[in-house]
Amino acid sequence: MAETETTTLEQTSDPGEAAVQIVEQDTQDIALSLWDQGLNFITGVARPWTAYQALILLGLVVLSFALSRYFGPRFREWMRTREGWPKWRYRYLLLVQRRMALVFFVILIWTTVWVMREVTWPSRSYFLGIAAQLAAAWLIIALITRLVRNGALRAILRYCGWIWITLTLLNLTEETQQLLHSLALELGETRISMWMVLQAVAMLGVTLALARFVTRTMSAGIRRNPEISPSMQELAIKVLQVILYGVALVIGLRIVGFDLTGLAVLSGAIGVGLGFGLAKVVSNLVSGVIILLDKSIKPGDVISLGETFGWINSLGARYVSVVTRDGREYLIPNEDLITGQVVNWSHSDDFVRLDIYFGTAYCDDPHVVRRIAVEATSRIGRVLGKPKAPVCHIVGFGDSSVDYILRFWIEDPTGGLTNIRGAVYLALWDAFKENGISIPFPQREVRVLGSGAASPAVLQAGDPEM
Structure with missing residues (x-):
């Protein structure tokens, strides 16, 4: 072989072509070696004294599936009775329940191999021993890779581990490594082989x-x-x-x-x-770090930015997630929170004051109106009491009503502002109706002037002459 390769290299003047010929020759040698080992394995399996091992292996597989069908539902019912356990324990129990056939197979085949090695020659259980090692390795890899939460990465690691363990137990790692290393892509002086990619x-x-x-x-x-x-x-x-x-x-x-x-x-x-x-992108990243350092906003704060009102769900490296009352989630760039005007309703504390304006007729006693308004507002659950109890003040005398302002405090702005205002308005309506207090509305009087006019003129509401 060495003499043949030397002669080939001497006949080839181009070093690149010589390297390609060497790689092709190595690949052929590796493939022939793997083919010879595969033929030897098949020949060994076909021998009469190994036929019973295949039958035993098949019987253990059938028995494992039967036991899994019987104990699987019972094991799942037992899992449902466990309360207060951590989630990772439930995940591993669920993994065991899904791979119960493999668990029974590992137990049965190792028991069978131990018994056969005690009562007969070790060579009579050689293939069963290989199957037992493979099954145990597959089960251990499945349990270890469960630590990886990413489903795609977990599957890649699991299958790569199974393939590598199988090749190791079959003594095919060296040939496989050489074969993968011979499959390469050369870019100038850089050589990237399939083995390097898989290893990476x-x-x-x-x-x-x-x-x-x-x-x-x-x-x-x-x-x-x-x-x-x-x-x-x-x-x-x-x-x-x-x-x-x-x-x-x-x-x-x-x-x-x-x-x-x-x-x-x-x-x-x-x-x-x-x-x-x-x-x-860099501006948003730097702005995100500044936001975290100066503690201007944090998860759970209720903010207003323009027409967006909601609470902060999470702080990202590039954006801030804000969830509104209608279920929409806005991804606001960090730079906008640094350069724009942001209203943080819960920056230093969670207390928020809300104002409501209303008016009553001049015939109603203002002292009674103020007292009824405060009492009606105080009965609402989200409205705070002392020392931040509701107050009501007169703010002016309008054209047709006495105008008031009602101020009250809440400490849960994440529960919404519009709904609490609506609840207060409804409470005022019920209280005023119960106590005979009227809420006036603008009224216009239309007069028809006919004396000395050729035809009557109707003056509309809002006419300056009315």
Whole structure:
């Protein structure tokens, strides 16, 4: 083989063509080696003394599914009786219930292998031992990858782990690695092989999954700390995410063997792009950090920005999520909250004062009207009592009514402002009707002037001569 390759290289004057011929020859050798191992495996399985192992394996599979069908519904009913358990325990129990056939198969096949190795030759249970190792490895990988919350990433890690464990137990890792390494794309002096791509995906998936798990765990601890304000909690969580994900990305690339010195050129290009095309994005990012630092708004605050009124659902790196009373969720850029005029109804406290204007007829006693208005408003549940009890004052004498202002306080602006105003108006209506207090409305008198006129003229409401 060496002499043949040397002769081929001597006959080829182009180094690139020689490298391609070597790669093609290596690929053919690897494929033939895998083919020979596959034939040997099939030949071994076809031997008479291994036929009973296949029958035992088939019987254990059928028995595992039968036990899963019998115990699965009962196990699920038992799960429903468990109350107060953490969610992660329920998720793992649900995983066990879904893979109960595999659990029974692992138990049965390892028991069978142990018994057969005690009563007969170890070679008589060789294939059963391989199947037992594969089943146990698949079950362990399924349980471990359950820690990853992202469904797509969890599936990729699970299937990659199953394939790698299967190749390892079958002693095919070296040939498979060489075959994947021979499938490469060359871009100048850079050679990207299929093995490098798969390794990068696996390593980055593992490191990012670990970073996500650590971030969620630490974020939950930060949010449970009552001594940290909500805005500082969000800032700490954002900084923690940036650091952990950045470290996970660097570690994953270093494990794969990626040269990070090339990132210097990329960082320069990114800087130019930030200066021209991403100015708004950078402005929003910086504004978000400023908002978190100065604690001007925080999750749960009720704000008004233009015609948008609602409470802050979350603070993002680029925008703030504001949910209105009608269920709409507005994503307001952070820059607008810094440069615009924002009304924070619950910045220093949750108390909000509301004003209502109304009028009554001149024949009604103003002292009685004020007392009835305050009493009717105080009976509404959301209206606060002392020391922020409702008050009512006369603000003027109108053309047809005595004008009043009714002021009251609430401490739950997230419950809405229009609905509480409507409830107060309805309470005033009922109270005034019960006590005989009238609410006047503009009235116009139309007179027909006929003396000395050729024809009567009708003066409309609002005519200056009326």
